[in-house]
Amino acid sequence: MYPELGQVSLILALLLALLLSVVPLAGALTGRDSLQAFARPLASGMFVFTGLAFAILTHAFMVDDFSVAYVANNSNSMLPWFYKFSAVWGGHEGSLLLWILMLTGWTLAVAVFSRKLPSTMVSQVLSVMGMVCVGFFLFIMLTSNPFDRLLPNIPADGQDLNPLLQDFGLIVHPPMLYMGYVGFSVAFAFALAALINGRLDAAWARWSRPWTTVAWSFLTIGIALGSWWAYYELGWGGWWFWDPVENASLLPWLSGTALMHSLAVTEKRGVFKSWTVLLAIVTFALSLLGTFLVRSGVLTSVHAFASDPERGTFLLMLLGITVIGSLALYAFRAPVVHVRSRYGSLSREIFLLLNNVLLVTATLLVAIGTLYPLVLDYLDMGKLSIGEPFFNTTFSPLAVATGLLLGAGVFSRWKKTDGGWLGRKLLWPLAVSLTASVAVILIYGGFKPWAFAGVFTAVWVAVATLWDLWDKSASRQGRLHGLKRQSRSYWGMVLGHLGVAMVMAGATVVSNYGIERDVRMVPGDSAMVGDYEIVFTDIGNRRGANFTAQYGSFDVLLDGKKITELHPEKRNYPVGMSVMTEADIDGGLFRDIFVAIGERISDDAWAIRLQYKPLIRWLWLGALVMAIGGFLAIADKRYRIREKNQVKVADRAAKTGSAQAAGATS
C-alpha cells in the first residue's frame, strides 16, 4: 500500500515540475505577474512530494518490506538499522531518488532565498530548475522505479547490502557528492536565465556566486569523503585511483573551480561574461556526464551500478538535450554581451584568466583519459585502458603551474599591477618557501624532482596566502583589529588557498615518501615499515552482527616502545557470500600506520600488507579547509546587503565598469 503512495507522490511531483518549467517562464516572457507567482508554490510542492516519496522508501527499508524489489536487492532483515537507513541510497534507484530530492531541495532553496531578486529572474531560474527536474523525474519513473514490487513471489529475506557499503563513509559520501553535483544546476539555471533575458551583468554574477560556491564546497567534501572511504574501506590504502568514476566527480570540480574564479572576475570587473556563462553550462553538463558514466553501466568500477542499456540511452539523451539546448541558447544570446572594461597584461584579471586556462586544460586532460577508452570501445576499435601514469604525468605539471601562479596572483591587483613591484613583493615569500621546502625534503630524506616541485608549490601557496593576509591586516589599531576587519569572503579565499596547499603537500609527500610492503607473516613475526616495527602477535575469530571475521592482532613499535595495537580483520558476510578486508589504521596528523590482512598462504602464514603513509590526512583535512573557506565566503555581508537594493547594485556596477574603462590604460 505505502509503496504505491510513493509512486503517486512521484507522479504528482513530476506534474508540478512540468508546470514549474512552463508557467513561470511564460509569465516572465509575457510579463504576467499572476503566472510568475506560481513559481514558489510549485517549487515547494515539488519538494514536499519528492520528500514524501523518499520517506516512504525509507519506511519500506525500516520495516523490511521485501515485496519492494529495490529493498529486497539492497537490504536484509539482519542489517543494523542505520545501514538499513543508508541502504536507501545504496543502489541505483534509491540514490537517484536521493539525487532528485536534493535537486528539488536546491530548487526550493532558490525559491526561498531569492525573495529580493527581480521576479522575472526568479521565475526564469526556477523554470529552468523545473526543466532539469522533469528530466530526472522521467528518468526515475521510466527506467529506474524504486517502488517496483516483487509480487506475488515476495522473497523471505533480502539479498543484503553490499558489505563494502556497510560503512559510515557510505552514509555521508553520496549525499555530500550529490549536493555538489546537483548544486551546480543552480549556477546553470542562473546562467540560462541570464541568457534568456539578456542580463549578463555584475548583478547576475553576484547572485549566482554564492550558489556556485556552496555547491563547490559540498562537492569538495564529497570527493574527499570518497577518497577517505576508498582508503580505509576498499582495504588497500590507495587514496586516488584515477578510476573513471572518481574522474567523473573531479571533472565538474575542476570546471566548477574555474567557474568560481571567473565569476569573481565577472562580479568585480564585469568582464569574462560569456566565458563565465559557458563555464556554468559546461560544469553542469559535466555533472550530468558523471551521472551518465556511473549509471549507464559503461564502466567497470567500484561505483558501477547495474548495467541497463535503457538507462544509459536515456541519460545520454538528457545530456544531449541539455548541452545542445543550452549551447544553442548561448550561441544566439551570448554575442549580445559586450566587454567594456580594460585590464593590463599583469592584472589580477590575467592571473585569474590563466587560472581558468589551466583548470580547463586539466578538465580536458582528465576527460580525455576517461572518455578515450570508452569511445574506442564503442566504435569497436579495441579495448584498452589508460593507466594512472597518464594522469600523473599530465596532471602534476598543471597542478604545479596552477599553484605557482596562485602564489603570484594573490598579490596582484585588479586592472594593473606593476611588474617590478610584484617581483619585489614575491622575493621574500620565494626565499621562505625555498628554505621551507628544502627543510621538508631533508626531513623525509631523498631528493626527487617531483617531490621537490610539489612541496615547493604547496609551501609557496601557503606562504603567499599568509603573507598577503599579513600585509592586508596591517592596521594602526593593532594586528587583531586588522585581522577582524577583513571580510568573510577574503577569509574564505585564504582558507580555500591554504586548503589547496595542504592537499598538495599531502598528495606529494604521501606519493613520494609513503612505504608499502606486502609480506608473508606467521604469528610472532615482525616486519619494518619506515621506522616502525610491526609485530604479528595473534590471529583469532570474531563474530559480528551479520558477519564472521578472522581477527588479527598487531603491535606497532617505534624505537622498541609499543605505541599502539592494531586489529585488522578479514570479514565473511554469509548472506551475500562475500569476503571483505577491513584494514586497521593508526591515524595521526603526520603519518598513518596501515595494516591489512591478505589471504592465507599456508596453515599459519598470512599475506599481510603494511603501509606507512606520511601526511595522508592532509589530503582530506585540506579539502575540509577548502570547503569551510567556501562556506565562510558565502556568509559575507555583501550578499545580504545586496538584497536590499539590487537595482542600485546593477547600476553602480555598470557605472563603475564604464568609469574604469575610461580611466584604464594598458
Add this chain to the structure above:
Amino acid sequence: MHPIRKKRLTILIFLVAGLAVAVGLTTYALRQNINLFYDPTEIAAGNAPVDVRIRAGGMVEEGSVKRDPESLSVRFRVTNFTDSVPVEYVGILPDLFAEGQGVVAMGRLNNDGLFVADQVLAKHDENYMPPEVADALEKSSKGQHKPPYADKTAESQAY
C-alpha cells in the same frame, strides 16, 4: 600596436602555448600508458606483444591456483574455456579472487609465454563479471556459453 589588440594577442599567445603544452603532454603520456586488452586465445596464438604492459582477462581455471608457501608468489591459469594462459603474481590478491571467477590482470608477457602480472583485479560479485571478460568468453564459445551475469542486478567491486 593598439593596446586592445596587443592584449588580445597576449591572451591568444598564452592560450595557444597552453594548448600546445597540453596537447604535447597528452600525446606523450597517452603513447606510454595505453594498455590494450587481449583474451587468452589471442595470447595463446602469439598475437599479444611480448614485454609490453597489457591487460589480460578471463576466468581463473578451476584447480589451477598454486601458492608458494614460503613467499607471496602465486600462479594460476586464466581461461576462456578454449585456451588458457599461465599467470604469475607476487603480492596480495583481491578479496574476490577465486577459482571459477572472472579476473583482469595487468602485466607483461615474457618470452616463455608466462604472463607476469603486477596487478590483478577481480571486479565482480556472484553475478557480475568485467565486460572485457564477458566479451572474451562470448567470443570463444560463440554464444553457446552464456555468461551467468546476464540480467541480474549487479554492483561491482574493484581492487
